[in-house]
Every structure is written in C-alpha cells, then in structure tokens.
Amino acid sequence: MSARPQTPTLDRVNLPTDMKTLSDRELAQLAHELREETISAVSETGGHLGAGLGVVELTVALHAVFDTPRDKIIWDVGHQCYPHKILTGRRDRIRTLRMEGGLSGFTKRTESSYDPFGAGHSSTSISAAVGFSMARELGGDPGDAIAVIGDGAMTGGMAFEALNHAGHLGKRVFVVLNDNEMSISPPVGALSSYLTRLYTGAPFQDLRAAAKGAVGLLPEPFQEGARRAKEMLKGMAVGGTLFEELGFNYVGPVDGHDMEQLLPLFRMLKSRATGPTLIHVVTKKGKGFAPAEGAADRRHATARFDPATGQQIKAPSNAPSYTKVFATSLIDEAERDDKIVAVTAAMPEGTGLDLFAKRFPRRTFDVGIAEQHAVTFSAGMAAGGMKPFCAIYSTFLQRGYDQIVHDVAIQKLPVRFAIDRAGLVGQDGATHAGSFDIGFLTNLPGMVMMAAADEAELRHMVATATAYDEGPIAFRYPRGEGTGVELPEHGEILEIGKGRIVAEGTRVAILSFGTRLSHVMEARESLMARGITPTVADARFAKPLDRDLILRLAREHEALITIEEGAVGGFGSHVAHLLFEEGALDRGLRYRSMVLPDIFINHASPSAMYAHAQLNAAAIEEKVLGVLDVAMAKRA
Ligand SMILES: Cc1ncc(C[n+]2csc(CCOP(=O)(O)OP(=O)(O)O)c2C)c(N)n1
Ligand SMILES: CC(=O)[C@@H](O)[C@H](O)COP(=O)(O)O
C-alpha cells in the first residue's frame, strides 16, 4: 500500500507556537517548504526576493527556539521578512504583498504582534533591540530582543552607535549578523572585507590589515575601542574581535543555512547567554533559487516572474527612466568637466551611478549605507575644489539632514544633491515616500532647489547644477519612467530662480513644481471643454522663488493654485508667504495649494497613491472648479 501523502509541514504551521512540537528534522523540512512558498508568492506579487531566501533557515530556527511574539525578532530594513510573515499567521495574505490594502513589504507594528518594530530604512534594528532590552530591565515588556541585521546594514553608522551603547549597558540582547556578502550590490568598505576574513581564515597579517581598515571605517568615538580590538588580534584565534572589543560576546561564524548548527546554537544561547551577544551567520542571498543565486544582485528586488524559469514579467517601458536620464546627463557633463565626482550610499544601480562608474570609475564613490558620511564626504570634496553630485533617494537623504545643514549649507559649499524617488514611490509605501525634501531643503538659507517637470527639464537641471558654484543646489525627480518628451543632446543652463509659462489662459493660474505638470495639462484639457482655460506655469525653482512670475500671475488672475508632490511646508507655503507679504491676498486673490495629505500613505500602486493623495488630474480639475465656482456664485 502506498504511503499516505504527508501533510506538508508548512500546512501544519500557522503560528510559531505550532513549531514547538516539530522535530529538528521536521523543522528542516519546514524550511524547505517555506522557501518554495516564498518563491511561489513573490513570483505572483514581485518585491524583494533574494534577502528573504537567504534567511529561510534563520527564520525557522529563531521562531522555533525563541518564544515569539513575547521574544521580539527585529528585522533590519525588513525586506527579508516575507518568510517571517508566512510563519506568523499571514500565509493566507502573503499574495497581497505590497498591494493596496495588502501586506506591507516590510515589518509593520500595526500589521502583526510578530512585527515588534517597523522597518524600511536600514541600520535601525540594534538600536530598537537595545531599547526593548532596557525596557525589560525596567519592568516593561518582557522577552528577549533579537536584532537580525545584514552586512550591508552593518555599515550604517547607527548600527555602530547601537553596538557601542549595548556594549556599555551590558544587558542581554541578541544581534544576528546576517552576512551574505551582499548589500543591494556587492558591499563596500573595510568592514565587509573584515567580515569576510572572519570566515575565510586569512592569515593574521591580512586580518590585522583588514581590521585596521575596519577601524578606519568606524566613527571616531569607537576607533579607540576598535584599535584595542586590533591589538587583541595578536595570538588570538580568529574571531569577531571587533565586536568583542565593543563589549559583545561574539559567536561564529556559523552556516546560516545549516539547521543542525542553528538550532542547538540558539537553544544554548537562549538558555545561557548573559549580556550582549552577536551571532555571526554566513548565508547566501537568493539561496535555493538558481535565477536569484546567479543574478548579480541576487534578485534583491524583482518584478513578477515565472517560477519555473525566473523570467521576470515587466511592463514594456516606452520612455527612459528619470534615473537613466540623470545618469546619462551627468556623464555628458562630466565628459567636459573633470571636477565632477559622484557619490552614492550603497545604491549605485538605483541612482544610475553604476553607469557613471563604468565611464568614470575613479570619480565615483559608493560609501556604503552611510548617508550622513556621503553628505559630509561630498562637502569635503566640494571644499577641496571638486563638483560633487551626491545622489541619494529623497527618503534616505533624511538620514543626512544635519550634515546638509551643518556641513554644507552653513558653509555654503557647492554640493549638488540629485534627489531621486522624490514624491510617492508606490509599493514601498510610507517608509520610502520622498515627501519631505522640499520642506526640509527650502527652509535652509542659501539652498537652491529645483524640480524637473519632465526628463528634458532634468537634463537642463543637471547642467544648471554643474554650472552653479555659489553654494548648495538640489534637484528632485520621481521614481520611474519619464513622459517620453524629446531629450536635448546637452542640457541648457537655466537662470537661477526663474520659472516659465507653459500655457496662457485666463481667470485661474496653476503654478506647478515638478512632474505634476503633466497632470495639470491633462486637467487643463478637460477644463477647456467646460470653457475654462487656466494659465499654466512651471516654477522650476522652489528656492529662490520667481517673485516676478508669481506676482504677475497673482495680478492677472482671480485665482492662483500651486501644486507639488511634497508635504505641506514646502513650495506652496513659500508662495503663500510671498502672497501674504506682498498683499496679493488683501486684493482678493483666491489662493490654493495642492500638497500631499498630512498622513503617511500606505503602499499601493503609484496611480492609486496619487488618487489617495488627491494630486492626479481629476483632483486638479476639481480644485479649479472649486475655486472658480465660488467666484461664479459671487458674480451672480
Ligand atoms: C538608510 C537606508 N539606505 C539605503 C537603503 C536601501 N537598501 C535597502 S536594502 C539595502 C542593502 C541591505 O544590505 P544587507 O543589510 O546586507 O541586507 P541583504 O539584502 O544582504 O539581506 C539597501 C542599501 C535603506 N533601506 N535604508
Ligand atoms: C529595501 C530598500 O530600501 C530598497 O531596495 C528600495 O526598495 C529600493 O527602491 P527602488 O525600487 O525605488 O530602487
């Protein structure tokens, strides 16, 4: 008689408590099935694949040994959390990943008690874990705190701040260093080579040299501690001395895919660890899915794909991405200006600087996930006579804000900020929205800020930023493809602080800052069918404002509407301030500003997000009708 087909182990696990009765062999089987389920789910939704495949065994072992959600697993960045979500009661919704109303692509407190801390930005997990561990010490929420942080995220300065503090506090907290020798791209920095040496048994001489390099990577306050660590390399067995010197018990490196290592190790540590403990696991990003293992980026992020072949299913693109236009424009400028250098914080592909690096390898710098350093490193290069383009996504630029104020703006250093992913970004949701850069940059004295209305404008802005040497200048542009507008061969240098009229009209003027312009023109078409022909202008600059243009529009129209893809407190606020100061509102001008709503907008498709944000063509048309209806009613 044929054996009854086994119920898949994964079908017997809804929550981690269901894992407590499984044997180690069954847990290994569970990991196998969990990997298959992860591949199947992401093939339907798209999203971050490689990182999750690399932590399947780790996820099973942690949930099997620790008592979650009482014990708290804190995933750094959170992009690797899909297996975790499947094991914590969300398997039934895993195919709604990153969709409107569906599961977030990162951990999220409001989504599950098994997500003790939200993520999306890197290098935060150890700080959160130390916070939880001290809360427990003080009678707060009980349970262990286990941070799971990647080798890329470990290059973030915040991670070292937390290691240093945890070592000082000396309280029990776990840090699992998930070392897969990958960031989004291959990792950079001396720390990466140091970690590699910890498990390649390189001769001490190399190790000492690497540790020296690692010391150089550490923020100053920790360099002394790490220097002592280097001293301790003498005659010591190869071990994580850098971490031990910072006050951690170092355990490892262990094979992060070997359940026979992971399970007994975590059981032993759970029962016996005292104080801060770092477990160094070595994994492979994309593990168990050949198309991911073989990809240069290990399928860090993927569109939907055929699980049989790994072939991605991508919508055909009919226009170059803004990122591509930025990169090719910068290359064009750099061909003629050898002072131009480019800086990225671990996002060479995302910012397009991988293209720049191919052409100018010596003039391209990837500093790791270290936005603060990227900004001040750029400031140092500017002070040294170079023309640095610091290319950082809007949301990640938030990490370097004090450096922008203190090291760049106050010193009026000519750093050029290329701000990609400005505005809403769709499936990555609220943690990645580029909502605040207009506000936080235009409030800085001496800052020049531009926004490209289309990809041709972006090319002009790269040329303008190249030519502008008086102080800091920033230009923002969105994620995704352009409008398909014709691109000039070279960018033209724009007059600083000057906007442009795009279409003449009467009664109402719409002044746009950035790519909402195409939606304004769409709304204008529809309004003209109703006998309303708005004037449309492209501000190009949020700082300095084009006073003449704004005051002229205010004089010649009953109503003025501004629109920007940014939170309140940005472009529209500065225009309102100008109108107030110049008495335009006293003379009866009706002013409205269209900005992102004062909420964090959850993940959805880009079009759904714009509808939510009330910044699409329909909302613009409604705004115009609204402000003019009042006028029509008054006229009657
Ligand atoms: C502050 C910040 N900068 C940049 C990013 C973009 N980012 C997301 S994942 C990642 C690489 C993370 O590498 P690692 O921590 O090693 O995790 P792995 O993907 O290798 O599992 C980066 C740079 C981010 N999420 N947060
Ligand atoms: C997880 C993370 O922070 C990055 O992978 C981010 O999702 C990249 O965003 P883009 O897809 O817009 O490059």
Ligand SMILES: [Mg+2]
């Ligand atoms: Mg990594």
